[in-house]
Amino acid sequence: MRKMNKFTEDPGFLLPGRLLSGIIPVLFLFLCPCGLSAVGEKYLILGGSATWQGVEKRHNVIETEGFRPYPVLTLSSARERPALTTDLSLSFDEGNPELFASSGASYRIQPGMTAAAGPRLARQGAGAALFSGKSEALNIEASGADALFAPGNPMGSFSLEFWLYPQNLENGEQILGWIAQGQRIQCSAARNRLQWDFQGFFLPPENGKNISPFRLSGLSAVIPKQWSHHLIRYDGNTGLLEYLVNGEVEAIVYTTGNSREGGEVYTPTAGQGGFFTLGKHFSGLIDELIIRGRAPEQVEAGRYRTEGGRIESRVLDLGQKNSSVFNIVALGGHAVSAGRKLQNHYGGAGAFRPVSLSDDSAVRFFVRAGEDPFALRSDPWMPFIPGTVLPSLRGRYVQVAADLYPSGDREGSPYLEKIFLAWFPDEPPRPPAQIACRALDGAVELNWKDSVDRDTAGYLVYFGTSKGEYFGDRDNVKNGGPVSPVDAGNRTTIRIDGLQNGRLYYFTVAAYDAAGLWEALEEDDPPAFFHAGEFSRELSVRPLEGLSARYQAAAEPLAGK
Numbered sequence: 001m002r003k004m005n006k007f008t009e010d011p012g013f014l015l016p017g018r019l020l021s022g023i024i025p026v027l028f029l030f031l032c033p034c035g036l037s038a039v040g041e042k043y044l045i046l047g048g049s050a051t052w053q054g055v056e057k058r059h060n061v062i063e064t065e066g067f068r069p070y071p072v073l074t075l076s077s078a079r080e081r082p083a084l085t086t087d088l089s090l091s092f093d094e095g096n097p098e099l100f101a102s103s104g105a106s107y108r109i110q111p112g113m114t115a116a117a118g119p120r121l122a123r124q125g126a127g128a129a130l131f132s133g134k135s136e137a138l139n140i141e142a143s144g145a146d147a148l149f150a151p152g153n154p155m156g157s158f159s160l161e162f163w164l165y166p167q168n169l170e171n172g173e174q175i176l177g178w179i180a181q182g183q184r185i186q187c188s189a190a191r192n193r194l195q196w197d198f199q200g201f202f203l204p205p206e207n208g209k210n211i212s213p214f215r216l217s218g219l220s221a222v223i224p225k226q227w228s229h230h231l232i233r234y235d236g237n238t239g240l241l242e243y244l245v246n247g248e249v250e251a252i253v254y255t256t257g258n259s260r261e262g263g264e265v266y267t268p269t270a271g272q273g274g275f276f277t278l279g280k281h282f283s284g285l286i287d288e289l290i291i292r293g294r295a296p297e298q299v300e301a302g303r304y305r306t307e308g309g310r311i312e313s314r315v316l317d318l319g320q321k322n323s324s325v326f327n328i329v330a331l332g333g334h335a336v337s338a339g340r341k342l343q344n345h346y347g348g349a350g351a352f353r354p355v356s357l358s359d360d361s362a363v364r365f366f367v368r369a370g371e372d373p374f375a376l377r378s379d380p381w382m383p384f385i386p387g388t389v390l391p392s393l394r395g396r397y398v399q400v401a402a403d404l405y406p407s408g409d410r411e412g413s414p415y416l417e418k419i420f421l422a423w424f425p426d427e428p429p430r431p432p433a434q435i436a437c438r439a440l441d442g443a444v445e446l447n448w449k450d451s452v453d454r455d456t457a458g459y460l461v462y463f464g465t466s467k468g469e470y471f472g473d474r475d476n477v478k479n480g481g482p483v484s485p486v487d488a489g490n491r492t493t494i495r496i497d498g499l500q501n502g503r504l505y506y507f508t509v510a511a512y513d514a515a516g517l518w519e520a521l522e523e524d525d526p527p528a529f530f531h532a533g534e535f536s537r538e539l540s541v542r543p544l545e546g547l548s549a550r551y552q553a554a555a556e557p558l559a560g561k
Helices: 025-031 474-478 514-523
Strands: 018-021 042-047 055-059 061-064 072-075 086-090 107-110 115-117 128-132 138-142 158-166 174-180 183-190 193-199 214-217 228-235 240-245 248-254 275-278 283-292 309-313 324-338 341-348 362-370 382-384 397-405 412-424 435-440 443-448 456-464 486-489 493-497 505-513 539-541
Touching (some): 061 309, 193 240, 324 362, 341 412, 443 505
Antiparallel strands (some): 042 412, 061 072, 072 412, 107 138, 158 228, 174 183, 228 240, 309 397, 324 341, 324 412, 362 382, 362 397, 505 539
């Protein structure tokens, strides 16, 4: 028996994924406002219970749990890899205090009684340090001579920053401290504000002068159970020491002999035996503690990066050439920062119909399709809005992508729950409904009416000497006779010569479409790879010597044949 189509089973994929064919048409009809639903359509799902394994590239995007029954894709709040000027960077993302570590090897961490908080409580990344208000603190000690706070190391410009989430912020709570021989830095709570005291840390260029303490007090109240960003910034050229809260300057002082601009600049110098303490007598969360050997001009105070993130799926194999992708629906919503938690605003299938969400976060979607999986990766992307009809998107292979952008204040992120992709396989055209044949001397004349399918590109005539077997007679082929099937092109009548008189032949006709032609050209074997449909009804005819050999271009009426 002839194999009708070399792709007779459900399409496979170049990725782990889930294909639902004929299982969720009602669901997709409900999700798709355009109301497209038809017999033969197929579906592919990324996300949800099908998982996000089909997403090949993820830039600044992570899977997050807790918003929906299955993990969703959100923007990542983790910071970029620390720059060369970063001296210490503690993200607390390790999930275990015993594993807390700086991005470099210049400091040792002793967690004490510190606990670890998960990503739902963290300000950025996958975790934060959790403090209970006890006297035990997390200690940080310089372990290398290249550390900025190595003993006796004179510094130039530097900065120190962290995120703070206090439970109550009682007076006297100590957030951060530096203790060394003859010097101290202390950040503590006073009247719902943070106060910074520097004692013996800024040294005069010559010995014998008095070393004055310097103090900076915040102006804005630090609100309990809400994240706030705190930054100490020092300019070694001018001696300007600044304290910023959420990117706004709250206090300044000049570390000069006269405490004014233009005075003799005192030099910050780490004392002998120094170490940092973090969270002593403090109750709450601390995240992203960073020390740099420079004074940053701008403060990255938002939870998410301005540029957002991007995902790209693997190349998805739909199984048949010239498949028609007619709709892609995306489900999701957006999460807004509220205190230490993210509030979930679920929008379902209509979440991304407008490009921007209510908090000005946004997701922009792209798709491309083609017949070559390797060339597809260099093809241009076509933007689309989920749930709308996709114009003329055809090919065996398809790839989807999405750009995720944070809210205007960079505190909120959109999220993707699922992506439904619907397509029609390129079904071959139906066979001619009416077919007739006439025996001739050593030949047969066949004619038929066109297939009702408008994408029909031509017809194949199959024949054989046994009922239901249409690959010709070996003796006939050996003697130079015709080979089954015969490509009739787009004609509806054909004469086949070279048949043996007196032998009974069985004939049938199948239609093929343009996809078959493309495949035939690529495979360089047209008869075997035409995208042909089912057979027409079978006819039997016996060529006989002496029958009229005159070829009639116009066939007799087909009725009753």
